[in-house]
Each structure stands twice: as structure tokens, then as C-alpha cells.
Amino acid sequence: DAGVIQSPRHEVTEMGQEVTLRCKPISGHNSLFWYRQTMMRGLELLIYFNNNVPIDDSGMPEDRFSAKMPNASFSTLKIQPSEPRDSAVYFCASAPASGMYNEQFFGPGTRLTVL
Amino acid sequence: AQSVTQLGSHVSVSEGALVLLRCNYSSSVPPYLFWYVQYPNQGLQLLLKYTSAATLVKGINGFEAEFKKSETSFHLTKPSAHMSDAAEYFCAVSGSSARQLTFGSGTQLTVLP
Numbered sequence: 642d643a644g645v646i647q648s649p650r651h652e653v654t655e656m657g658q659e660v661t662l663r664c665k666p667i668s669g670h671n672s673l674f675w676y677r678q679t680m681m682r683g684l685e686l687l688i689y690f691n692n693n694v695p696i697d698d699s700g701m702p703e704d705r706f707s708a709k710m711p712n713a714s715f716s717t718l719k720i721q722p723s724e725p726r727d728s729a730v731y732f733c734a735s736a737p738a739s740g741m742y743n744e745q746f747f748g749p750g751t752r753l754t755v756l
Numbered sequence: 757a758q759s760v761t762q763l764g765s766h767v768s769v770s771e772g773a774l775v776l777l778r779c780n781y782s783s784s785v786p787p788y789l790f791w792y793v794q795y796p797n798q799g800l801q802l803l804l805k806y807t808s809a810a811t812l813v814k815g816i817n818g819f820e821a822e823f824k825k826s827e828t829s830f831h832l833t834k835p836s837a838h839m840s841d842a843a844e845y846f847c848a849v850s851g852s853s854a855r856q857l858t859f860g861s862g863t864q865l866t867v868l869p
Contacts, residue, residue: 645799684846684859686856689855696855736855743850743857744790744802746802747799747800747801750798750799752797
């Protein structure tokens with residue numbers, strides 16, 4: 642079975658550029674989560690979707706960040722404009738509709754470097 | 757609301773020695789508890805989970821954890837460390853009514869030859 646797929650795996654961009662990170666959740670999962678991991682702040686939940694609807698975006702740092710889930714098999718996290726402090730590893734995770742215990746399945750992450 | 761505290765951001769053990777990684781939680785509802793492992797340059801992988809069925813939970817790679825309600829703890833153990841266990845370990849908690857997981861700050865495990 643394919644796990645959570647994220648692309649790109651690495652992204653290097655310059656300050657001010659738009660960055661789009663992509664995620665394909667596991668088929669049949671109805672919840673999707675975006676996390677950011679840094680040395681300073683650890684693992685932070687940015688936003689999560691349930692049945693393609695954003696439920697909690699309180700972790701989104703500021704208006705430069707936006708996330709969409711147009712259908713059950715695809716989500717994007719966009720940063721516009723990007724800043725050096727956005728450099729981090731961004732993880733996408735999904736969880737099944739039938740999951741009673743909220744177990745999440747993580748993708749391999751996208752390492753973002755903003756110069 | 758839930759929270760997790762992992763005691764010790766770095767733990768070093770010798771190969772073959774006992775591994776003990778500490779996790780204490782706070783939850784206003786009966787918790788679901790998880791341990792995840794992250795190998796370098798990879799995503800998080802589930803090691804084991806507590807779902808109230810049994811207080812001693814066995815996971816992959818020889819790890820286990822014991823839920824102690826009186827101590828609000830869910831410590832992770834392995835009797836004999838292997839070099840391949842070197843990784844970062846995260847404890848997480850969830851409540852029955854919320855889909856989110858709250859993660860601890862992680863413990864980096866180093867295994868010395």
C-alpha cells in the first residue's frame with residue numbers, strides 16, 4: 642500500500658518567492674494534517690482537515706500561509722511570500738475515517754530552505 | 757486539553773543496555789497515547805499505542821510501554837538497545853473527542869557501541 646506521498650522532498654527558494662507543498666493522503670483516509678518541524682519549536686500542527694473541510698487552522702503562523710484540500714486525495718500548503726524563518730521540514734499526515742484512536746500516518750516530509 | 761512532557765531531550769545508552777524514555781501526560785478526558793519514532797530524514801512512524809484495552813502495550817522492534825494512570829505516565833522501554841534504535845522518539849496524546857494529536861518535544865536516543 643502506498644503511504645502518504647509528499648512532493649517535493651526538498652525545496653530551496655529565495656526570500657519572497659511563492660512555495661507550494663503537496664500531499665496525497667492514504668486512500669480512504671478522511672483527515673489530513675499539516676505539521677512543521679524545526680529545532681527551535683519542535684513539531685507544530687499548522688492545520689487539519691476533516692472530509693476536505695478545514696477544522697482547525699489556529700496553528701497557521703500568519704496570513705502568508707494558506708492550505709487547501711480540493712478533494713479527498715490532494716492537499717496543498719502554500720507560503721507566499723516565503724521568508725528565511727519559514728525554513729523547516731513540513732510533514733503531512735492522514736488518519737482513517739474508521740480510526741477510533743486518532744492514529745496518524747505521516748509522509749516523508751518536505752525540507753524547505755528559504756535563502 | 758491535553759499536553760505531553762518528555763523528560764530528557766537526549767538519552768544515551770550502550771548497545772545491549774535497557775532503554776527507558778519517559779513521557780508524562782495531562783488530559784482532561786481518558787487519553788489515547790502513542791509513541792512515534794523518527795529516523796534521520798524520515799517521517800514519523802508509529803511504534804505503539806495505548807487505547808485502554810491493556811495497560812502494557814507491545815510495539816514494533818521490541819519496544820513496549822506501560823500506561824500508569826496514577827502516575828500519568830506512559831514510559832517507553834526496550835530491554836536491550838540495538839544500534840538501529842538510534843532515532844528521535846515522540847510521545848503523543850489524544851482525547852476521544854478530538855482528532856488532533858499533541859506531541860511532546862521529542863527525545864533523541866543515541867546508542868553507543
